[in-house]
Amino acid sequence: MFKNVIVKSPGKSYLNGLTTSDLGTPNYELLLEQHAAYIEALKTCGVEITHLSESEEYPDSTFVEDAAVLTPEFAMITNPGAKSRNGEKEEIEAVLKNFYTNFHYITAPGTLDGGDVLQVDKHFYVGISERTDRKGAEQFKTIVESEGYKATIVELQEFFHLKTGIAYLGNNTVVAAGEFLDHPDFVDYEKVEIPATDEYSANCIKVNDYVIIPKGFEETKRKFAERGIETIELEMSEFQKHDGGLSCLSLRF
Ligand code: CIR
Numbered sequence: 587m588f589k590n591v592i593v594k595s596p597g598k599s600y601l602n603g604l605t606t607s608d609l610g611t612p613n614y615e616l617l618l619e620q621h622a623a624y625i626e627a628l629k630t631c632g633v634e635i636t637h638l639s640e641s642e643e644y645p646d647s648t649f650v651e652d653a654a655v656l657t658p659e660f661a662m663i664t665n666p667g668a669k670s671r672n673g674e675k676e677e678i679e680a681v682l683k684n685f686y687t688n689f690h691y692i693t694a695p696g697t698l699d700g701g702d703v704l705q706v707d708k709h710f711y712v713g714i715s716e717r718t719d720r721k722g723a724e725q726f727k728t729i730v731e732s733e734g735y736k737a738t739i740v741e742l743q744e745f746f747h748l749k750t751g752i753a754y755l756g757n758n759t760v761v762a763a764g765e766f767l768d769h770p771d772f773v774d775y776e777k778v779e780i781p782a783t784d785e786y787s788a789n790c791i792k793v794n795d796y797v798i799i800p801k802g803f804e805e806t807k808r809k810f811a812e813r814g815i816e817t818i819e820l821e822m823s824e825f826q827k828h829d830g831g832l833s834c835l836s837l838r839f
Contacts, residue, residue: 587794591633592681592837593625596648597640600828604646604668606746609827617824621648624798624835627818631793633838636681644674648825649834652699652717653678655710655726656839659733661686662726667697667717678837685839690729698722701747701834706754709736711771713748740771749833751788755797755815761806763788778809786822789831791838798832 596617625635641647646668653675655662661682666672679689692698702713703726710730712723720739727737743765745751752772753761763780766772766788780788787803799806801819810817822832 588631588633588838590636590685590839591628591793592636592638592650592678593621593628593835594638594648594650595640596621597642597645599642599645600648602645603828604670605828607827607829609823612824612827620821620824621835623820624832627796627798627820628793628836630818631796631798633793636684638677638681641674641677644671646671646828647674647677649701649830650674650678650837651834652701654682654837655700655703655705656682656686656837657705657733657735658839660688660690662690662692662729664698664700665692665694665696665722666699667715667719667722668699690733692722692725692729695719696722696725698726699747700837701749702742704748704752704754706760706775708734709738711738711740711748711752713740713742713745715742715745715747717747738771740769746829747834749789750829750831751785753788753790753792753833755792761788761790778806778813780806786826786831789833791832791836793838800826800832 663675663679697719699717702718704711712726723739730737751763752766759776761778763785784803787806790799798818800822
């Protein structure tokens with residue numbers, strides 16, 4: 587069960603943030619509405635919210651997931667791979683001091699974004715991507731193994747971050763899209779298979795008794811309903827325009 591969640595409001599500078607998509611410029615008002623709805627959904631899931639205010643100097647800092655990896659035993663401060671985002675880790679570390687005493691750090695020259703880390707119970711999967719390099723992934727593996735976890739390094743082929751294409755639901759079940767549908771590292775899991783047309787919905791989050799999914803993906807919604815999983819749907823268009831999904835917007839612990 588998750589007890590706490592950290593979220594951070596997007597500032598106006600979000601509009602100048604990083605993106606690889608050609609979905610257009612985000613609408614700031616709508617972005618704030620979508621962020622507020624995200625927080626409401628988390629409240630429904632029964633977590634306590636730590637809500638950080640916006641930082642105009644870090645346009646992408648609403649995507650708090652990338653600056654840390656959290657477990658019940660320790661907090662790991664990452665070393666985000668995009669130069670314009672690297673300083674985000676300082677604020678996150680300061681906030682996490684209110685919750686943790688046991689800290690680990692990914693250090694240069696290694697880089698790692700939290701979006702490249704999937705936790706499956708006591709086993710982590712860490713993706714090598716445009717943002718996470720091999721040195722960062724290997725540091726990560728050494729650290730988590732020292733804490734009694736297993737770690738598998740996964741080379742990404744197409745996805746932006748590991749969790750862009752895979753999520754864990756518990757009970758040995760993953761939600762998988764694209765390159766993860768038949769990836770050898772995930773063959774032993776039950777899969778909710780996401781078709782190419784609905785790929786964005788593979789980035790969903792299980793928070794206690796609910797799975798939060800992006801709105802507009804009927805097939806995904808149906809697959810969850812079929813399994814008796816209760817979902818909350820959220821409009822995510824303005825985050826999708828900047829390559830962000832549901833997991834990116836919070837640290838859950
Ligand atoms: C970036 O390029 O860093 C942001 N525009 C999107 C980050 C998304 N984060 C995530 O998938 N964990």
